[in-house]
Amino acid sequence: MKKISLTLLIVCISITFLLNFAMPEFAGKMKDNISSMNILYSYRVTKSFSEQTQETIEMASVPLGKAETRSADFRSDVKLEGTPLNIRSVVKESLNKPEAYKTKEKLTGPEKGFSYRKYYLTKNYYKGRYTVIRTNKITGKEKVYVGTYYEPSTQDPIVKWSRDEK
DSSP states (O other), X not given: OHHHHHXXXXXXXXXXXXXXXXXXXXXXXXXXXXXXXXXSEEEEEEEEEEEEEEEEEEEEEEETTOEEEEEEEEEEOOEEESOOHHHHHHHHHTSOOOEEEEEEEEEEOOOTTXXXXXXXXXXXXXXXXXXXXXXETTTOOEEEEEEEEEEEOSSSSEEEEEEEEO
């Protein structure tokens, strides 16, 4: 009987090692899925908006008299700061969904009098603080988590624009 228990312990340790060290991305997904199943805990998420922020990406700089064809594939996704792995999926469920932007177009140089035209994409985000109260369904004990979120803006999440420069 002791031999079976020892063998079972070694197998469990080996599986844990494999999940945590050899395949950490799989272990992270498993933890997220387990926490979002709400078996042992219930969650209350509140968020408070503080400001709209932007992230601007320069796509291309086209000189006078030239044209380029560019493909762009961008994603405006949720960003979390100060978020433990065990509540990450719970927080993401309460935020706006990611926004994708795909394009393939011909970009042209500027009008006469300018040297080049720069093309940009601006990703707009709502920034704020979130609070998660996790309650153990068995003991009733609560734990509070606080962090910062950035979620894609619902109005103009991704804006394309250009500027002519000398």
